[in-house]
Amino acid sequence: MLSVAAAREQILANVVRQPPEIGALTSSLLGSVLAEPVTADMDSPPFDKAMMDGFAVRSADCGQFPVTLTIVEEVPAGKSPMLPVGPGQATRIMTGAPIPEGADAVVQVERTEQPDSMHVTLLNGPVTPRQHILDRGREMRAGDVVMPAGQILRAAEYGLFATVGKTAVPVFRSPKVSLLCTGDEVVEANMKRMGSQIRNSNGPMLVMQTVRAGGLPRYLGIAPDRVDVLRSQIREGIDGGEVLVMAGGVSMGMRDLVPEVLADLGVQIHFHKVAMKPGKPLLFGTKGHKLIFGLPGNPVSSFVGFELFVRPALAAMRGVPTTMPKMARLPLAADFRASSDRELYYPAKLEIAEVGFAARPVPWFGSADLRAITAADCLLKLPAGETALTAGQIVDVILTDA
Ligand SMILES: Nc1nc2c(c(=O)[nH]1)N[C@H]1C(S)=C(S)[C@@H](COP(=O)(O)OP(=O)(O)OC[C@H]3O[C@@H](n4cnc5c(N)ncnc54)[C@H](O)[C@@H]3O)O[C@H]1N2
Ligand code: MOO
Numbered sequence: 001m002l003s004v005a006a007a008r009e010q011i012l013a014n015v016v017r018q019p020p021e022i023g024a025l026t027s028s029l030l031g032s033v034l035a036e037p038v039t040a041d042m043d044s045p046p047f048d049k050a051m052m053d054g055f056a057v058r059s060a061d062c063g064q065f066p067v068t069l070t071i072v073e074e075v076p077a078g079k080s081p082m083l084p085v086g087p088g089q090a091t092r093i094m095t096g097a098p099i100p101e102g103a104d105a106v107v108q109v110e111r112t113e114q115p116d117s118m119h120v121t122l123l124n125g126p127v128t129p130r131q132h133i134l135d136r137g138r139e140m141r142a143g144d145v146v147m148p149a150g151q152i153l154r155a156a157e158y159g160l161f162a163t164v165g166k167t168a169v170p171v172f173r174s175p176k177v178s179l180l181c182t183g184d185e186v187v188e189a190n191m192k193r194m195g196s197q198i199r200n201s202n203g204p205m206l207v208m209q210t211v212r213a214g215g216l217p218r219y220l221g222i223a224p225d226r227v228d229v230l231r232s233q234i235r236e237g238i239d240g241g242e243v244l245v246m247a248g249g250v251s252m253g254m255r256d257l258v259p260e261v262l263a264d265l266g267v268q269i270h271f272h273k274v275a276m277k278p279g280k281p282l283l284f285g286t287k288g289h290k291l292i293f294g295l296p297g298n299p300v301s302s303f304v305g306f307e308l309f310v311r312p313a314l315a316a317m318r319g320v321p322t323t324m325p326k327m328a329r330l331p332l333a334a335d336f337r338a339s340s341d342r343e344l345y346y347p348a349k350l351e352i353a354e355v356g357f358a359a360r361p362v363p364w365f366g367s368a369d370l371r372a373i374t375a376a377d378c379l380l381k382l383p384a385g386e387t388a389l390t391a392g393q394i395v396d397v398i399l400t401d402a
Contacts, residue, residue, distance in 0.1 A: 001273050001274065001275040001280075001342070002271050002273065002274050002275060003274070003275055003343070004274055004275070004276050004308060004343055007271060007274045007282075007284065007309065008308065008309060008312060010270050010271065010284065011270075011284055011291070011309055011312070011313050012312065012313065012316055012323060014270070014286050014291060015291070015313055015316040015317055016289045016317070017172060017316065017317060017318075017319055018172045018173040018174070018175055018242070018317050018318060018319070019172070019173055020035030020036070020170045020171065020172055020173065021170065021171065021172075021173045022168050022169070022170050022171075023168060023169065023170075023171045024167065024168045025158060025161055025166065025167055025168060025169060029153055029169075029171060030153060030154070031152060031153060031154075031214050032152070032153050032171035032172065032174070032214065032318065033150060033151070033152055033153070033171060033172050033318050033319035033320055033321075034147060034148075034149055034150065034151045034152075034153065034157075034169060034170070034171060035149060035170040035171055035172050035319065036149050036169075036170045037145045037147060037148050037149050038145070038146055038147040038160075038161065038164060038166060038169060039143055039144060039145055039146065039164070040140040040141065040142055040143065040144045040146050040163075040164045041142060041164050041165050042142050042164075042165075043136050043137035043140070043141050043142055044137070044138075044139040044140045044163055044164075045134055045136060045137075045138065045139065046136065047098040047099070047136050048098065048099040048133050048134070048135055048136050049096060049097070049098060049099070049133065049134045049136075050093045050094065050095055050096065050097050050098075050099060050106050050132065050133065051095060051106065051132045051133065051134050052095055052106050052107075052108045052109075052132040053093070053094050053095050053108065053109050054092075054093065054106050054107045054108040054109040054110075054111070054112065054132070055069070055071075055090040055091065055092055055093060055106065055107050055109070055112060055120050055122075056075075056081075056085055056090060056091040056093045056099050056100055056103035056105070056106055057069060057085065057090045057103055057104075057105055057106070057107055057122070057127060058085060058087065058089075058102060058103060058104060058105075059104050059105040059127045059128060059129045059131075060087075061087060061088060062105070062107075062122060062125060062126075062127035064125075065122060065123060065124050065125050066121045066122060066123050066124075067121070067122050068115065068119050068120070068121045068122075069088055069089055069090040069119065069120055069121075069122070070088060070089050070090070070118060070119055071089075071090055071091070071092055071117075071118055071119060071120055072085060072086075072089050072090070072091055073091050073092070073100075074091070074092040074093075075091055075092070075093050075094065075097040075098065075100065076094045076097060077094045077095065077096030077097045078096075078097070079097065080098055081097075081098060081099075081100035081101070083100065084100055084101040084102040085100050085101070085102035085103040086102060089102075090103075090120050091103060092120075093106060099133055104129045104130060104133070105127050105128065105129060105130065105131045105132065105133065106131060106132035106133055107122055107127055107131075107132075108132070111123055111124060139163075140163075140164075146160060146163075146164060147160060147161075150319065150321050152320065153169075153171070171319075172317070172318050172319035174214055174215055174216045174318065175214075175215050175216065175241070175242040175243050175314055175317045175318065176215070176216045176218055176240065176241035176242055176243070177210045177215040177216065177217050177218065177241055177242070177243045177244075177245055177310075177314070178218045178220055178236070178237035178238070178240050178241040178243070178244045178245070179203065179206050179207060179210065179217055179218065179219045179220060179237075179245050179246075179247075180220045180221070180222075180223055180233055180234065180237050180244065180245070180246045180247075181200055181202050181203045181206075181221070181222045181223070181246070181247050181248060181297075182222065182223045182224075182225065182230065182246060182247065182248040182249035182257075182258060182297070183222065183224075183225060183248045183249060183255075183297060184224050184225045184255070185197050185198055186198060186199070186200045186222050186248070187199060187200060187222070188200050188203070188221075188222065189204075200222060201299045201370055202247040202248070202295075202297065202299055202302045203219060203221075203222070203247075205299065205302065205303060205370075206245060206247060206295075206302065206306060207219050209303070209306045209307070209310070209311070210245070210310075210314075213306075213310065213311040213314045213315065214314055214315070214318050214320075215243065215314045216241075218237075218240055218241055220233055220236060220237055220240075221233075225249065225255040225257060227257055227260075227261060230249075230257055230258070230261050231261050231264065231265065234246070234258075234261055234262065234265060235265060238265070238267075238287055238290055238292065241290075242289070242290060242291070242317065243290065243291045243292075243293070243310070243313070243314070243317075244290065244291070244292045244293070245293045245295065245306070245310055246258060246292075246293065246294050246295065247295045247296075247297055247302045248295075248296070248297030249294070249297065250272070250281045250282070250283045250294040250295070250296055250297075251281040251296065251297075252281070258283065258294050259272060259283060259294070262283070262285055262292060262294070265287070266287060267285040267286070267287045267292055268285055268286050268287065269283060269284075269285040270284045270285055270286065271283070271284050272284075272294075275342045275343055275384070276304075276308070276342050276343050276344075276345060277340045277341075277342040277343070277344050277345070278296070278298060278300050278301040278304055278345065278366070278367035279295070279296050279301040279302075279304050279305040279308075279345075279367070280296070280301075280342060281296050282294065282295060282296060282301075282305050282309070284309070291313055293305070293306075293309065293310055293313075295310075296367070298366075298367035298368050299367070299368065299370040299373075300347075300364075300366070300367045300368065300369060300370060300372065300373055301367045303370070303373050304345050304379065307325060307379070307398070307400050308325060308345070308398075311325065312324065312325060325398045325399075325400070326398070326399040326402040327381075327396060327397065327398055327399065328357075328396075328397050328399060329394050329395070329396060329397070330350070330356070330357055330358055330359045330394065330395065330397045331353060331358045331359075331391070331392045331393065331394055331395075332358065332359060332360070332361075332380075332389055332390070332391055332392065332393050332394075332395055333351055333353065333358035333359060333360035333391060334360055334361065334391050335389065335390050335391050336361050336380075336387065336388075336389045337386075337387060337388050337389075338382060338386075338387045339385070339386050339387070340382070340384055340385070340387075341384055341385075342384050343381065343382070343383060343384055344380075344381075344382040344383075344384070344387070345379040345380070345381060345382075345398070346361055346364065346379060346380040346382060347361070347362050347364050347372045347373055347375070347376035347378075347379060347380075348360055348361045348362060348376055348377075348378050348379065348380045348397065349362055349375060349376050349377055349378070350377055350378055350397075350399075359378060359380060359395065359397045361380060362375040362376050363375075376400075377399075377400065377401040378397045378398060378399050378400055378401065379397070379398040379400060380395050380396070380397055381395070381396040381397070381398055382395065382396075
């Protein structure tokens with residue numbers, strides 16, 4: 001059976017990166033990836049800038065202390081100096097204000113006294129040339145590349161865009177992700193549940209996983225186990241987005257119709273099983289450039305399948321440079337035993353340890369136990385076979401919340 005790593009490789013080999021588009025810098029671009037480098041439109045700071053509240057002076061005047069200088073003017077931030085600072089003179093200046101001509105140093109106000117409103121006495125030295133001055137262009141020069149293509153937009157990036165006057169930037173377009181749940185037994189949470197029906201937990205969960213992964217969800221509802229309806233909904237899903245994610249109907253049951261309908265619609269099935277627990281009956285196909293995922297219907301299997309395969313695919317489509325799930329090697333917070341015939345992904349929670357973090361497995365009874373996932377923020381990745389580990393031993397951890 002195909003390994004998780006090999007399955008992910010096959011998926012990523014079929015990814016086509018989304019085209020770039022110009023996006024306004026609103027919160028909806030958080031996490032998007034810059035498609036072209038951004039350059040500075042001017043020097044920053046645009047002038048030699050005071051970095052302390054105090055007095056702009058000529059360092060040559062400050063050989064011995066105390067020394068008393070004549071104040072020629074006062075320059076708050078946002079105003080420009082009108083007068084140069086000549087020998088024996090000083091300008092009262094605020095943090096952020098431009099340095100007047102002639103001055104080459106700033107002395108903090110704490111190191112001064114004012115005998116009267118016209119004079120300032122510098123109490124002690126030294127006063128070195130350029131002290132407390134940020135030179136024009138020190139942060140960036142006009143034309144400098146301030147951010148490379150491939151950068152993920154976080155809070156600081158928005159700040160830097162503002163510095164260079166950008167209100168919109170080119171980013172890789174978010175993939176549209178059609179989401180379709182299947183199964184006669186499944187009903188939406190706002191509908192009346194009857195008999196042996198169960199509520200659709202995968203639908204809302206996959207919508208939110210899609211949003212978190214930077215995709216634009218198009219939720220198509222629940223398809224019944226009927227070939228004609230399933231076919232038309234799957235077709236709509238493929239036509240309406242770059243990615244189709246389905247949950248349920250992919251295993252071996254009589255009513256697991258998804259694989260045959262996909263094949264019938266001309267979808268090339270690349271694999272239909274992965275050596276992992278939970279989530280073994282996971283299907284991946286393509287039609288042209290479109291990616292099609294059939295996640296197992298059990299909620300934990302759907303969740304894990306999305307994190308291990310759909311999320312990296314969406315990351316690659318969005319131009320994210322590293323598409324692997326975020327991993328760490330961390331000590332276990334408790335003794336742990338498990339047994340699995342496939343690579344095992346076990347829900348766990350990070351906790352503060354003596355040094356850094358440790359991962360504590362949460363109680364979990366299997367692929368229907370979504371409560372375990374809500375109690376967890378990571379997955380232990382454990383090899384197939386018998387696992388018997390003691391607290392403090394190092395394990396691979398997938399940081400699903402990172
Ligand atoms: N003979 C075999 N049977 C099964 C195998 C197998 O290899 N051979 N694999 C098992 C494994 S592992 C899983 S996982 C499931 C996956 O089955 P399907 O993807 O076909 O999913 P369903 O049968 O439709 O549903 C499984 C389970 O999950 C519930 N479900 C489905 N959709 C939702 C939803 N939207 N929200 C909440 N719960 C949902 C469904 O009622 C079932 O209980 O197959 C095993 N069988
Ligand atoms: O993958 Mo099934 O998810 O092992 O229950």
